[in-house]
Amino acid sequence: MAKAYRICTILLRLMAMAAVIAAAVVMATSHETTTYFNLTLKADFTQTPSFKFFLIANCIAALYSLLALFASWTFIPPRWVMVFDVMIAMLLTSAMAAALAIAQIGKKGNQHAGWLPICDQVPKYCNHVMGALISGFVGLLFYTIIVFYTISTELNPLLSGNK
Amino acid sequence: MAKAYRICTILLRLMAMAAVIAAAVVMATSHETTTYFNLTLKADFTQTPSFKFFLIANCIAALYSLLALFASWTFIPPRWVMVFDVMIAMLLTSAMAAALAIAQIGKKGNQHAGWLPICDQVPKYCNHVMGALISGFVGLLFYTIIVFYTISTELNPLLSGNK
Numbered sequence: 001m002a003k004a005y006r007i008c009t010i011l012l013r014l015m016a017m018a019a020v021i022a023a024a025v026v027m028a029t030s031h032e033t034t035t036y037f038n039l040t041l042k043a044d045f046t047q048t049p050s051f052k053f054f055l056i057a058n059c060i061a062a063l064y065s066l067l068a069l070f071a072s073w074t075f076i077p078p079r080w081v082m083v084f085d086v087m088i089a090m091l092l093t094s095a096m097a098a099a100l101a102i103a104q105i106g107k108k109g110n111q112h113a114g115w116l117p118i119c120d121q122v123p124k125y126c127n128h129v130m131g132a133l134i135s136g137f138v139g140l141l142f143y144t145i146i147v148f149y150t151i152s153t154e155l156n157p158l159l160s161g162n163k
Numbered sequence: 164m165a166k167a168y169r170i171c172t173i174l175l176r177l178m179a180m181a182a183v184i185a186a187a188v189v190m191a192t193s194h195e196t197t198t199y200f201n202l203t204l205k206a207d208f209t210q211t212p213s214f215k216f217f218l219i220a221n222c223i224a225a226l227y228s229l230l231a232l233f234a235s236w237t238f239i240p241p242r243w244v245m246v247f248d249v250m251i252a253m254l255l256t257s258a259m260a261a262a263l264a265i266a267q268i269g270k271k272g273n274q275h276a277g278w279l280p281i282c283d284q285v286p287k288y289c290n291h292v293m294g295a296l297i298s299g300f301v302g303l304l305f306y307t308i309i310v311f312y313t314i315s316t317e318l319n320p321l322l323s324g325n326k
Contacts, residue, residue: 047275050264082314086249090307093253094260101213101261105268106276112210113269115278144253151245151314 005153010069012146017065019139020092023132024058027051030128036121043122050098051129057095058136061088061143082150089143096133096140103129168316173232175309180228182302183255186295187221190214193291199284206285213261214292220258221299224251224306245313252306259296259303266292 030051031044045051065088068081106126109117119126193214194207208214228251231244269289272280282289 043275048273049267079314083311086252086310086314089249090253090256093256097257097260098264101264102268104212105265105278110211112206113278113281115268115276118276147249148246151242151249154317 009146009149012142012149013065013069016139016142016146017062017069019135019142020058020061020065023136023139024055024062026128026135027055027058027132030125030132032122032125032128034122041121043118043125045129048102050102054095054099054132054136057091058139061092061139064088079154082147082154085143085147085150089140089147092136092140092143096136099129099133099136103133172309172312175305175312176228176232179302179305179309180225180232182298182305183221183224183228186299186302187218187225189291189298190218190221190295193288193295195285195288195291197285204284206281206288208292211265213265217258217262217295217299220254221302224255224302227251242317245310245317248306248310248313252303252310255299255303255306259299262292262296262299266296 027045031042033040033042035041045055064084068084103126105115105117106129107117107119109115190208194205196203196205198204208218227247231247266289268278268280269292270280270282272278
């Protein structure tokens with residue numbers, strides 16, 4: 001039972017790590033330059049604080065996933081891994097929500113505030129950001145599964161006693 | 164020890180409930196009508212999907228806080244309360260991040276996307292939203308403390324054994 005739990009956790013962490021690395025790379029490479037009425041427009045993730053936060057959060061999650069993989073064998077007590085897992089899941093949730101809120105304005109605009117959608121002008125950039133958000137969402141999903149799986153198993157004496 | 168834990172949890176839940184109720188009420192009452200170059204502008208939280216999500220998330224958290232207060236005495240097993248606590252903390256995190264991302268655009272704008280700040284036109288509305296965000300942040304803070312406090316105590320046999 002404890003061995004199956006360990007293998008399952010390692011697999012989940014590896015998949016979460018792959019997803020957050022992909023999200024960070026896709027967001028970091030999202031840019032587009034277009035000409036609009038003789039004006040050159042450059043869209044780049046660095047122009048939006050929420051996208052920068054998304055990139056930083058996914059990089060932190062990737063680094064932590066790597067550390068947690070080794071922590072499960074070595075020196076960090078399980079309860080600390082659980083605390084950090086929750087912290088990373090909350091960090092990814094906030095990054096995802098902030099980026100999604102801005103992406104929604106970029107796609108649909110907000111006519112009440114006079115904010116026009118920009119995705120018609122820079123569709124490649126928007127698709128790139130969308131790809132990063134999808135990958136980030138998958139990473140967040142894996143982290144949510146890790147958190148709830150860890151909670152349920154840490155409270156199960158059969159599993160936690162054998163680790 | 165178990166009694167002190169119970170009292171502490173109840174106090175934290177009551178404070179979290181007060182904060183999320185305040186956040187929901189302040190957001191729900193945020194609106195302003197102003198005249199700008201012979202145009203009547205009406206700013207309202209319903210015009211922004213992220214602010215609507217913020218209100219709904221805080222209402223859910225308020226309702227859950229009330230249920231969890233009774234759950235700690237009665238029928239719901241502690242591990243389920245812990246799972247729900249994490250879910251509510253993640254929900255509040257996402258609502259907070261999404262609302263904050265939009266509020267930042269409302270306050271500072273985004274010159275690259277051509278989105279102008281609106282807080283100069285509707286300062287009362289902006290201050291109201293800011294109040295809701297501060298209250299929401301306090302609620303989220305209490306929920307984060309509840310989650311980490313529950314994790315640390317649930318894994319402590321001295322406390323969890325006596326509940």
